[in-house]
Amino acid sequence: MELTKLVGSCDEGDCPTLYLTDRGTLAVQGVQVTEHDLRIPAHEILVEIPVELIRKAVRDNLI
Known part of the structure; x- marks a missing residue:
């Protein structure tokens, strides 16, 4: 799979x-959420990202 960076919180790639x-889909890098009461399938994970990341992507017409 090829990934094209749309927007990030830093330049180092560690955020x-x-x-x-x-x-034609989106991939999200974020902090894995482990404390929740959801049933997440074994092949998926839940990640947390800042709302501002999505706002910036929309504002910059990236998505």
Whole structure:
């Protein structure tokens, strides 16, 4: 899968980031959320990102 960085919280790549995939989907890098009461399938994880990351992507017409 090829990923294109749309927007991130920093330049080092060690922070929440939003990517566009070559499949036409979005991939999100964030902090894994482990304390919740949801049933998440084994092949998925829940991640947390700042709301501002999405706002910036929309504001910059990236998504």
